[in-house]
Amino acid sequence: MLIAAFIFYLVLMLLIGEWVGRYKIKSDDDYLVAGRKHGVWWITGTLSATVVGAGSTIGAAGVAYFVGISAAWYLLSAVIALLLLSFTFAPALRKLSLYTVPEYIGKRYGSRARWVASVLGVVGLIMFLAAQLYAMGEIIVNLMGMPLNFAILLAASVAIFYTWRGGNVAIHISDNIQIIWIVMGFLFVFFFGLSELREKAYASFDPPSLIYDGKIMNHWFNPFTRKAVSGFDLLALGSTVVGWIIMSITWHFTMQSTAQRILSSRSPAVARMACLLAALFLIPLALIIAACGMIARFLVPDLPGVEGVAQTQALPALIQVLLPSFFGGIVIAALIAVMMSTVDSALLGASTIFVNDIAQRLNHHSVPVLTLVFGLLSLGLAIWAKSLIKMLEVVAGVYCIATFVPILLGLYWKRATENGALAAMGGSALSTLFWRFSGLETSTGIHMLTVGLPLAFLAILGISLLDVRDEKNDS
Numbered sequence: 001m002l003i004a005a006f007i008f009y010l011v012l013m014l015l016i017g018e019w020v021g022r023y024k025i026k027s028d029d030d031y032l033v034a035g036r037k038h039g040v041w042w043i044t045g046t047l048s049a050t051v052v053g054a055g056s057t058i059g060a061a062g063v064a065y066f067v068g069i070s071a072a073w074y075l076l077s078a079v080i081a082l083l084l085l086s087f088t089f090a091p092a093l094r095k096l097s098l099y100t101v102p103e104y105i106g107k108r109y110g111s112r113a114r115w116v117a118s119v120l121g122v123v124g125l126i127m128f129l130a131a132q133l134y135a136m137g138e139i140i141v142n143l144m145g146m147p148l149n150f151a152i153l154l155a156a157s158v159a160i161f162y163t164w165r166g167g168n169v170a171i172h173i174s175d176n177i178q179i180i181w182i183v184m185g186f187l188f189v190f191f192f193g194l195s196e197l198r199e200k201a202y203a204s205f206d207p208p209s210l211i212y213d214g215k216i217m218n219h220w221f222n223p224f225t226r227k228a229v230s231g232f233d234l235l236a237l238g239s240t241v242v243g244w245i246i247m248s249i250t251w252h253f254t255m256q257s258t259a260q261r262i263l264s265s266r267s268p269a270v271a272r273m274a275c276l277l278a279a280l281f282l283i284p285l286a287l288i289i290a291a292c293g294m295i296a297r298f299l300v301p302d303l304p305g306v307e308g309v310a311q312t313q314a315l316p317a318l319i320q321v322l323l324p325s326f327f328g329g330i331v332i333a334a335l336i337a338v339m340m341s342t343v344d345s346a347l348l349g350a351s352t353i354f355v356n357d358i359a360q361r362l363n364h365h366s367v368p369v370l371t372l373v374f375g376l377l378s379l380g381l382a383i384w385a386k387s388l389i390k391m392l393e394v395v396a397g398v399y400c401i402a403t404f405v406p407i408l409l410g411l412y413w414k415r416a417t418e419n420g421a422l423a424a425m426g427g428s429a430l431s432t433l434f435w436r437f438s439g440l441e442t443s444t445g446i447h448m449l450t451v452g453l454p455l456a457f458l459a460i461l462g463i464s465l466l467d468v469r470d471e472k473n474d475s
Helices: 002-023 028-036 040-051 054-087 089-096 101-108 111-144 148-199 239-254 256-263 268-299 314-322 325-358 364-384 386-412 418-437 440-444 448-474
Strands: 210-212 215-217
Touching (some): 002 111, 002 148, 002 325, 028 256, 028 364, 040 054, 040 148, 040 325, 054 111, 054 239, 054 268, 054 314, 054 325, 089 256, 089 268, 101 325, 101 386, 111 314, 111 325, 111 364, 111 386, 111 418, 148 268, 148 364, 239 256, 239 386, 239 448, 256 325, 268 314, 314 325, 325 364, 386 418, 418 440, 418 448
Antiparallel strands (some): 210 215
């Protein structure tokens, strides 16, 4: 039954891609931005599915296993990002009827800034894709026992196929199915888990303990600081929450996968409302995911401790001990849906940026071919170059910080110049890389993004003001 539910889900995605490719794609705009005609509920669903990824589900549940409800901030930080998008960049971007984020940067600053943002965006999205494909393979291996490379190939082939065939229309349909599947899966885990806790008379036994460095750590402990914390402390992760919020805000302002959802909306008003509704929808989901990790701490108390958000065993272990095979199959499909809903958006986003902003001699008819090429490239990285996936946070961080500041000041500060934007992109990239690889991040406890963000602001402000002064002197 477990395998049957998984296979059913994969076949459903393939059928959606083929049906959309045959009957719904009539123009380049249909393929790239769903004809710019989707309403509030379509965009809300696809935005929600795109935001919810492996880190905010499997990763967050694993962190909650150790620190409790505070792990919900991994997804709650995206709520803050969507709320800000709703009232700032989302309606402004949709009003311009563009295709990509780098295209906006080029329109505001110039061709050089557009090219730099495009290269950073494509590299970041391809590596992000590889990481998501690898994560899909790991989940299948942990729950179904398939060989890792075969599991990656199977899941990746389905995601690549329906994105290649159906473009953004297929993504919107599949995303709306996937977000329903995701919510249903986590509700099963949550309510089955609560039922199991009641049966074990949860109130009558002590919370599980974990021995670390010869000492018993009662309740949960923070894997970042190794201090004991309460399972219900919303700020147990301390400054890590700030890092997550910075990452989410910059990510969703800059990543093509989010922008393409916004650009597919019927109007700027629809874009604004969809961001707002998606934010409100994700609040209870974030709390439920963290609660599932906390439930796992009681029902599967003996998992080994690991550093940071690398803990991925908690949720799969809970599913295996908690759910009957039918419900387990639904949840496994939900976990795959989590990652596919992110993969499809990133895959189409990378190919759209390449054709629209880098290789402009190609026309938009080339996007399906590039989608297939980038999908295969990401698949290859996931299978044969796993060590590169460790660079994901660095690449994503460099791209997000580098382009976020020019976007924000481009909206609200007329004096921002192209040289200032280039200085912000280059300066933030170099500073974040230096901070990470010099060891300063580890020794100070200050995340690289917390350093790169203010430096990017200082760079664009300083260079832009110098440009304005030089212009005045020349005149």
